[in-house]
Amino acid sequence: MAIAVIFPKVSLETDTGSIGRWLKDDGAEVAQGDALFEIDNDKAAVEVEAPASGFVAHARAAGEEVQVGEIVGHILESGEQIEAGSKPVAAPAQSADRNGAPAQPQANPASTRIVATPLARRIAAQHRIDLHGIAGSGPKGRIQKRDVLGKRSLADAPAVVSKSSWMQESGARQDGLHxxxxxxxxxxxxxALHGFASDHNAWRGLLAAGRPKARMLALDLPGHGRSTRTVPEDLDAICAMVEQRLAAEGIEHATIVGHSFGAAVAARLATRGLTRTDSLLLISPAGLGPEIRHQFIHGFVAARQPSSLLPWLQELVFDPGQISEAFIRSVADQRKDDSLSSALANLAERYFxxxxxxxxxxxxLERLRxxxxxxxxxxxxxxxxxxCHSLPGRVGLHAFRQCGHLPYFEQPELTLSIVDEMLALGRNDR
Structure with a gap:
C-alpha cells in the first residue's frame, strides 16, 4: 500500500512552503528514516525523513509551492502505482550478459570522489569520522546516515551506547523516542523537551525568531509525536529513555530547555546527572504545585476536529489571534492517529x-547547583x-506580561535571548 509523504510544518505560522531539493531520485529505493528531501527557509534547512521503506515516487517538484499537509510524494512497494496513468515503480533489475548471467557492477578505480548525503556528511563531521572506506548503502553507493551511524557505533559502542533496538537510528520508531x-x-x-500533547515541531516557533547559538536537538517524549505510545510509570522512567536517546546521539552534556510537562522531565533529568546538564531553562514548568486546569487537559485530549480544537488551543495563548489555520490543521492531523489520542489520555490519567x-x-530544583x-x-x-512563588533562591524568574502558557511561541525573540544567555552561563559554569 502506498504511504503518503506529507509536507510538514516548518514554522507554526507558515501555511505554505517548497521543497529545496529532493535527496532521493524518483524511483529510488529508500529505508524508513532516510533523509528524503530538504526544506529551506530563511532560518534553517530541515531534512524530512522517509516515513516507510520502499520506492520513492515524487508528486511535487523541488521549488514548487505546496500547502502544509499536502502530499508531495509516496513510498511504494515494488511494482505499485498511485493511480491510473502513473508509472509503476519497478523492482530493481540487473542487466544480463550474453550468457544470461547477471552483469556485475563496474567499479571505477580512478574515481575517489565521496558520494554521501548532506546528513551523512554532517554526522561524520560532528564525530570526526572519515568517510573514505565507508561502504554506502544508498543508490549508486551513496553513503547514508545509517552507514555513518553504523561506523560510529563500532567505534563508540564500548563507551556509551546501549544496544536498545529503538536507538539504532534517528527517525520514527515504534518502541522508543524520536x-x-x-x-x-x-x-x-x-x-529541547516539549510539553504535554505537543511534539518536537513546537520548537520551530522559537526558531522563527532566529537561531540559538548552539546545535539543537528536539525529542518527542513517550506518548507523543513519532515516539513510542507506551506510557512510562514516572518521571524517572521517562528520563531513562531520554538519557539513552541522548547517548545514542553522542550527547554527554547539554543545556536543557523544557516546556510544561517537558520542563518537569528536564528538571528530573538534570538531577539524575547521567547526562550532564550545563544549565537549565524551564518554560511554564509543570511540577511546581498541585493545581492544573482540569477542564483544559480533558477537553484538549478529547478534541479531534478543528472546530473543537480551536477553543482549547486559544486558551494556551494570551492573544487568540496567534493560533493560525496551519497550527490548527497540524494538530487536527495528529489527532487522526487513534494510538496517539489513546496515549495522551493515558498520560493525562497518570500524571494529571x-x-x-x-x-x-x-x-x-532545591538540589541542583x-x-x-x-x-x-x-x-x-x-x-x-x-x-512561581517561593522558588528556590538559586532559580531566576522571567515573568512575561501579556503572555499565556506558550512564551517561546508568543514572545520568541525574548525567549531566544534567554536561551542564548543560558547557553553562555552553561559554558562558563563547566
Whole structure:
C-alpha cells in the first residue's frame, strides 16, 4: 500500500512552503528514516525523513509551492502505482550478459570522489569520522546516515551506547523516542523537551525568531509525536529513555530547555546527572504545585476536529489571534492517529489524575547547583503563575506580561535571548 509523504510544518505560522531539493531520485529505493528531501527557509534547512521503506515516487517538484499537509510524494512497494496513468515503480533489475548471467557492477578505480548525503556528511563531521572506506548503502553507493551511524557505533559502542533496538537510528520508531536535529551548527548543545500533547515541531516557533547559538536537538517524549505510545510509570522512567536517546546521539552534556510537562522531565533529568546538564531553562514548568486546569487537559485530549480544537488551543495563548489555520490543521492531523489520542489520555490519567499534578520538581530544583531560570507567562490559564512563588533562591524568574502558557511561541525573540544567555552561563559554569 502506498504511504503518503506529507509536507510538514516548518514554522507554526507558515501555511505554505517548497521543497529545496529532493535527496532521493524518483524511483529510488529508500529505508524508513532516510533523509528524503530538504526544506529551506530563511532560518534553517530541515531534512524530512522517509516515513516507510520502499520506492520513492515524487508528486511535487523541488521549488514548487505546496500547502502544509499536502502530499508531495509516496513510498511504494515494488511494482505499485498511485493511480491510473502513473508509472509503476519497478523492482530493481540487473542487466544480463550474453550468457544470461547477471552483469556485475563496474567499479571505477580512478574515481575517489565521496558520494554521501548532506546528513551523512554532517554526522561524520560532528564525530570526526572519515568517510573514505565507508561502504554506502544508498543508490549508486551513496553513503547514508545509517552507514555513518553504523561506523560510529563500532567505534563508540564500548563507551556509551546501549544496544536498545529503538536507538539504532534517528527517525520514527515504534518502541522508543524520536529525535530531530533542528539545527546542527554550533559548538554548544541545546536539548529541547516539549510539553504535554505537543511534539518536537513546537520548537520551530522559537526558531522563527532566529537561531540559538548552539546545535539543537528536539525529542518527542513517550506518548507523543513519532515516539513510542507506551506510557512510562514516572518521571524517572521517562528520563531513562531520554538519557539513552541522548547517548545514542553522542550527547554527554547539554543545556536543557523544557516546556510544561517537558520542563518537569528536564528538571528530573538534570538531577539524575547521567547526562550532564550545563544549565537549565524551564518554560511554564509543570511540577511546581498541585493545581492544573482540569477542564483544559480533558477537553484538549478529547478534541479531534478543528472546530473543537480551536477553543482549547486559544486558551494556551494570551492573544487568540496567534493560533493560525496551519497550527490548527497540524494538530487536527495528529489527532487522526487513534494510538496517539489513546496515549495522551493515558498520560493525562497518570500524571494529571483528578485535575492534580501528581509529581513535584521542587525537591529537584532545591538540589541542583547549576544555572537555572524559569520563564512564565503571567496570564497563563493552564498552570497558575502563583506556582512561581517561593522558588528556590538559586532559580531566576522571567515573568512575561501579556503572555499565556506558550512564551517561546508568543514572545520568541525574548525567549531566544534567554536561551542564548543560558547557553553562555552553561559554558562558563563547566
Amino acid at each position: 529525535a530531530a536535529w533542528l539545527q546542527r551548527e554550533g559548538t554548544e548543545t541545546l536539548v 489524575c483528578d485535575g492534580t499534578q501528581t509529581f513535584s520538581i521542587r525537591p529537584d 547549576i544555572p537555572m531560570r524559569i520563564v512564565f507567562g503571567i496570564q497563563d490559564r493552564i498552570i497558575p503563575f502563583a506556582h
